[in-house]
Amino acid sequence: AQSVSQHNHHVILSEAASLELGCNYSYGGTVNLFWYVQYPGQHLQLLLKYFSGDPLVKGIKGFEAEFIKSKFSFNLRKPSVQWSDTAEYFCASFPGANNLFFGTGTRLTVIP
Amino acid sequence: DAGVTQSPTHLIKTRGQQVTLRCSPKSGHDTVSWYQQALGQGPQFIFQYYEEEERQRGNFPDRFSGHQFPNYSSELNVNALLLGDSALYLCASSQGPRNTIYFGEGSWLTVV
Numbered sequence: 600a601q602s603v604s605q606h607n608h609h610v611i612l613s614e615a616a617s618l619e620l621g622c623n624y625s626y627g628g629t630v631n632l633f634w635y636v637q638y639p640g641q642h643l644q645l646l647l648k649y650f651s652g653d654p655l656v657k658g659i660k661g662f663e664a665e666f667i668k669s670k671f672s673f674n675l676r677k678p679s680v681q682w683s684d685t686a687e688y689f690c691a692s693f694p695g696a697n698n699l700f701f702g703t704g705t706r707l708t709v710i711p
Numbered sequence: 712d713a714g715v716t717q718s719p720t721h722l723i724k725t726r727g728q729q730v731t732l733r734c735s736p737k738s739g740h741d742t743v744s745w746y747q748q749a750l751g752q753g754p755q756f757i758f759q760y761y762e763e764e765e766r767q768r769g770n771f772p773d774r775f776s777g778h779q780f781p782n783y784s785s786e787l788n789v790n791a792l793l794l795g796d797s798a799l800y801l802c803a804s805s806q807g808p809r810n811t812i813y814f815g816e817g818s819w820l821t822v823v
Contacts, residue, residue, distance in 0.1 A: 603753075635814075642715075643754070643801065643814040689753050698744065698767050699803075699812065701753030 605702035620675040622690030715815035736804030743785040746801040
């Protein structure tokens, strides 16, 4: 069965700190992976996606993620966070059938 | 170019009642999916509509039903509401069932 797990429920960082949010998926076949962000009071927005090719994916707003097949991981990174990055971050996968499986989310709080 | 629009934004219903939520997809999109996001959880897939037919369904009871109209807009109906149905209901659209999904801001349903 398809599943996605996010280990960190709440992360608190100071501005300019580096960020890494963990995401692991369980699915043996072809997998497509996504990171979505939900700013307070706003809709889910796509940060980046991985379908195939270069395992290091660049997204919007300076975010990137690395697909490591051997570790079943797709961690989200940003070298220097800003206060405006405060949001809920969701990792998601879909096995090509367009029904996204979401993790439980990680709340990021950035302290100015 | 309007994104995915949903109505109503917020509503309160009594246990046992029925509710209808509405969604207009992003311009050019023909596929609509519905997700339920309970507080503190990631979104969970309810079902997907394409070409006016339900194409896929998640693990939700038959009390959850939907419809897609010729103009690609969609409705989500929930009958015999339970307290546990209180959640944010997200509509998402895409151009075809296998392309990038865009989310609306959601409809907050509170069942009392």
